[in-house]
Amino acid sequence: MSEFLQFAKTKNPVRLTLDDVLQWAGTLNHPDFYNSVALEIAQRYHRRELSYTFCDGLMNDLWSAVQDGFGSGKNQVPEPFFEIYEAFDAGEFHRKPDKTDDPVAEFTDPLLADIVLRFSL
Numbered sequence: 001m002s003e004f005l006q007f008a009k010t011k012n013p014v015r016l017t018l019d020d021v022l023q024w025a026g027t028l029n030h031p032d033f034y035n036s037v038a039l040e041i042a043q044r045y046h047r048r049e050l051s052y053t054f055c056d057g058l059m060n061d062l063w064s065a066v067q068d069g070f071g072s073g074k075n076q077v078p079e080p081f082f083e084i085y086e087a088f089d090a091g092e093f094h095r096k097p098d099k100t101d102d103p104v105a106e107f108t109d110p111l112l113a114d115i116v117l118r119f120s121l
């Protein structure tokens with residue numbers, strides 16, 4: 001596990017701050033940092049080494065840093081970071097009013113399985 005993920009796990013359940021991201025990335029607009037971390041999160045979640053709750057929270061924290069670093073609405077968000085962020089985001093809400101669906105199993109898991117396969121992780 002990367003040193004960054006180990007650091008994030010030690011902070012859990014306290015959320016990452018922009019200063020934390022700066023410490024590891026050096027700048028808030030560092031696409032290689034975001035992409036490599038997101039790919040590792042996807043891989044470790046897919047292998048069930050990390051929980052959905054932890055990964056989703058971490059991706060949300062990183063999303064805040066991305067928005068600060070790249071600016072919202074500028075279409076400069078790094079890929080595959082954004083695709084992985086959206087995969088975790090898809091698991092955050094139920095589609096059925098009675099909440100009998102499982103958005104993580106129905107949306108997040110297959111999306112991340114595809115990403116892991118495409119990137120040979």
